[in-house]
Amino acid sequence: MVDIRELARRTGVSPATVSRALNDRAEVSPETRRRVLELAEELGYSPNQPARTLVRRRSDMVGLIWDTGYTTQNQRHPFLLDLFVGIKQTLAESGHHLMLVSTADTTAAVDVYVRAARQHSLAGVIMMGVDEAHPAITALVDSGTLCVGIDLPLRRDRTTYVTSDNRTGAASAVRHLFDLGHRAIATITGPMSMLPATERLAGYRSEMARLGLTPDPDHIVHGDFFLASGYDCAARLLALPKPPTAIFAAGDEMAIGALHALADAGLRAPRDVAVVGFDDIEAATLIRPTLTTVAQDRAALGAGAVQALISALDDGGAVQAPLRVATRLVVRGSCGGSP
Amino acid sequence: MVDIRELARRTGVSPATVSRALNDRAEVSPETRRRVLELAEELGYSPNQPARTLVRRRSDMVGLIWDTGYTTQNQRHPFLLDLFVGIKQTLAESGHHLMLVSTADTTAAVDVYVRAARQHSLAGVIMMGVDEAHPAITALVDSGTLCVGIDLPLRRDRTTYVTSDNRTGAASAVRHLFDLGHRAIATITGPMSMLPATERLAGYRSEMARLGLTPDPDHIVHGDFFLASGYDCAARLLALPKPPTAIFAAGDEMAIGALHALADAGLRAPRDVAVVGFDDIEAATLIRPTLTTVAQDRAALGAGAVQALISALDDGGAVQAPLRVATRLVVRGSCGGSP
DNA sequence: AGGTCGGCCGGAAACGTTTCCGGCCAGAGC
DNA sequence: GCTCTGGCCGGAAACGTTTCCGGCCGACCT
Numbered sequence: 001m002v003d004i005r006e007l008a009r010r011t012g013v014s015p016a017t018v019s020r021a022l023n024d025r026a027e028v029s030p031e032t033r034r035r036v037l038e039l040a041e042e043l044g045y046s047p048n049q050p051a052r053t054l055v056r057r058r059s060d061m062v063g064l065i066w067d068t069g070y071t072t073q074n075q076r077h078p079f080l081l082d083l084f085v086g087i088k089q090t091l092a093e094s095g096h097h098l099m100l101v102s103t104a105d106t107t108a109a110v111d112v113y114v115r116a117a118r119q120h121s122l123a124g125v126i127m128m129g130v131d132e133a134h135p136a137i138t139a140l141v142d143s144g145t146l147c148v149g150i151d152l153p154l155r156r157d158r159t160t161y162v163t164s165d166n167r168t169g170a171a172s173a174v175r176h177l178f179d180l181g182h183r184a185i186a187t188i189t190g191p192m193s194m195l196p197a198t199e200r201l202a203g204y205r206s207e208m209a210r211l212g213l214t215p216d217p218d219h220i221v222h223g224d225f226f227l228a229s230g231y232d233c234a235a236r237l238l239a240l241p242k243p244p245t246a247i248f249a250a251g252d253e254m255a256i257g258a259l260h261a262l263a264d265a266g267l268r269a270p271r272d273v274a275v276v277g278f279d280d281i282e283a284a285t286l287i288r289p290t291l292t293t294v295a296q297d298r299a300a301l302g303a304g305a306v307q308a309l310i311s312a313l314d315d316g317g318a319v320q321a322p323l324r325v326a327t328r329l330v331v332r333g334s335c336g337g338s339p
Numbered sequence: 340m341v342d343i344r345e346l347a348r349r350t351g352v353s354p355a356t357v358s359r360a361l362n363d364r365a366e367v368s369p370e371t372r373r374r375v376l377e378l379a380e381e382l383g384y385s386p387n388q389p390a391r392t393l394v395r396r397r398s399d400m401v402g403l404i405w406d407t408g409y410t411t412q413n414q415r416h417p418f419l420l421d422l423f424v425g426i427k428q429t430l431a432e433s434g435h436h437l438m439l440v441s442t443a444d445t446t447a448a449v450d451v452y453v454r455a456a457r458q459h460s461l462a463g464v465i466m467m468g469v470d471e472a473h474p475a476i477t478a479l480v481d482s483g484t485l486c487v488g489i490d491l492p493l494r495r496d497r498t499t500y501v502t503s504d505n506r507t508g509a510a511s512a513v514r515h516l517f518d519l520g521h522r523a524i525a526t527i528t529g530p531m532s533m534l535p536a537t538e539r540l541a542g543y544r545s546e547m548a549r550l551g552l553t554p555d556p557d558h559i560v561h562g563d564f565f566l567a568s569g570y571d572c573a574a575r576l577l578a579l580p581k582p583p584t585a586i587f588a589a590g591d592e593m594a595i596g597a598l599h600a601l602a603d604a605g606l607r608a609p610r611d612v613a614v615v616g617f618d619d620i621e622a623a624t625l626i627r628p629t630l631t632t633v634a635q636d637r638a639a640l641g642a643g644a645v646q647a648l649i650s651a652l653d654d655g656g657a658v659q660a661p662l663r664v665a666t667r668l669v670v671r672g673s674c675g676g677s678p
Numbered sequence: 679a680g681g682t683c684g685g686c687c688g689g690a691a692a693c694g695t696t697t698c699c700g701g702c703c704a705g706a707g708c
Numbered sequence: 709g710c711t712c713t714g715g716c717c718g719g720a721a722a723c724g725t726t727t728c729c730g731g732c733c734g735a736c737c738t
Contacts, residue, residue: 016727
């Protein structure tokens with residue numbers, strides 16, 4: 001394994017100079033730099049990261065924390081994978097790697113998270129799908145580690161977050177239903193403790209108002225983002241004296257649940273009731289009718305988180321404004337907009 | 340940040356001894372060990388991993404390589420996430436962390452993969468969803484890095500792999516259909532270049548034989564694991580002079596495609612044709628009828644990969660026999676076995 | 679012509695561990 | 709009483725970088 005001293009010997013300069021050449025510092029002549037770089041290429045030199053991290057006190061890795069239990073049991077992130085892809089891609093472009101910090105039992109998480117960050121001198125940490133109030137999380141933020149959350153409004157004074165433009169997305173769904181002639185538009189929303197749920201509801205509300213509609217209070221019901229709750233909420237809506245003709249669900253699973261409820265009530269979408277979801281999970285194209293939904297740009301979410309982190313890193317840890325990534329209404333079969 | 344020398348000073352022994360105590364080596368008296376450990380706990384000491392890795396030449400991380408493009412474009416791993424969870428969990432138990440090695444463009448992958456492994460002194464690498472013949476992969480294996488594949492028959496002389504017991508799983512599906520009275524059982528399988536596809540087909544064949552059935556050659560058709568191919572294959576099967584009464588699809592997406600073909604042909608599952616899938620993806624419970632399928636134990640797959648890696652690490656790199664994890668038939672609505 | 683400045687470079691000290699090598703001391707064996 | 713052994717320990721050299729500090733030398737200014 002060729003090291004920096006080997007390069008120094010073969011080029012006839014000192015290790016210090018080789019290091020400077022490799023790191024593209026100013027204090028080295030163009031000629032020397034060229035020779036060093038050439039030889040490095042030729043010998044297939046690649047720097048030893050642990051050594052580099054040791055002296056720099058900052059590694060080339062950023063950590064990723066997401067709560068396993070939270071995710072699989074609750075399926076709260078049906079598209080976690082796409083986030084990974086976005087993160088991975090953007091990270092690679094800036095020459096970083098991603099470390100998944102793991103913990104066996106969640107009670108010890110508090111230690112594991114902050115220790116891992118310290119032990120490995122992580123450049124920063126991205127987190128998602130975790131409880132923002134968990135002691136492990138607050139401890140990590142307090143420890144001075146650079147953090148950014150996805151769909152997670154972390155403490156605003158020291159961290160930032162990125163999320164979809166939920167308001168606009170919800171508005172576009174409502175608008176679409178309106179354009180199709182619907183006036184009695186209901187919404188199935190999520191727990192008000194979750195940022196996306198509150199924002200999507202707000203978007204629904206403001207767009208209804210903008211269109212001159214005042215939603216029937218009974219037409220705003222609360223689910224928990226899971227299939228069953230969508231089913232139950234829709235069933236309740238359909239049993240109303242004045243049932244809605246269209247339903248905007250704040251999540252695709254709930255939307256699919258609603259579709260099931262429709263079918264079981266002998267109704268059909270989109271003929272009898274139109275349904276729009278939010279997220280664009282894979283199943284949206286697998287079910288019949290296919291689901292019209294507000295797609296989140298998952299890759300962009302991941303990429304945004306990384307960019308926020310990197311630029312904060314460059315700025316010496318300055319906090320930034322939360323980032324919102326645009327959504328896109330993808331119309332399919334469940335609301336009769338077009339095929 | 341308290342270091343090992345601080346501990347040495349405060350306990351009155353040398354750094355060498357502290358290191359020995361911390362690493363549970365024999366050459367230190369019980370009394371000294373106790374004192375060191377106690378103080379370490381009290382001061383919240385945690386070792387600097389880069390420094391440790393530097394001298395040990397082996398980090399506490401294992402790398403994970405999976406090909407992004409491959410995965411999202413092809414959806415070949417609809418359950419990748421659950422693999423992550425299994426890997427993460429098992430890794431945590433052995434005190435390791437996971438590093439996602441990323442590459443911006445796949446043409447440069449060859450370099451990035453083996454460099455990352457070398458640069459970070461990775462303890463080993465797990466890979467999945469990659470092309471086993473890709474130069475990047477073979478180069479990595481050749482570089483002497485300890486590798487284990489998931490659903491990936493890597494070069495057997497230096498690596499091992501873990502996969503589901505596809506034969507038995509396929510057999511259980513066929514057997515289930517047989518028990519329900521079906522005799523004309525067709526299969527939609529995948530590309531013969533993929534290990535799981537070949538094994539599932541083999542399982543189908545041998546179980547049919549065991550049951551005394553000789554499958555109509557027309558009843559064995561090849562898809563590519565995606566929805567559309569399942570649809571097409573099923574349509575072809577239904578158009579046969581002697582159409583099957585049951586279909587075993589080697590993947591859930593294809594099974595769902597088959598279900599759609601049935602519906603479009605005016606047939607209903609399970610009344611007219613029974614369908615069984617393989618994988619148990621999330622959508623299996625979201626569609627109607629719900630899909631009977633052979634579930635893979637994804638967490639166990641991930642865990643198995645890690646265990647294989649760890650034990651090879653302990654054994655000094657000994658190759659092991661491939662690991663096969665059991666599948667489980669979960670019967671739902673699409674074949675009329677029970678509700 | 680003397681002084682200053684800036685570009686380029688080398689030596690050496692860090693960074694926080696682990697491990698080799700050797701030393702001390704108590705007890706055992708003769 | 710002397711050597712040998714084995715348990716415990718300390719000093720110091722690594723591991724591969726980066727960076728501080730200072731030195732040299734040519735060019736430029738006055």
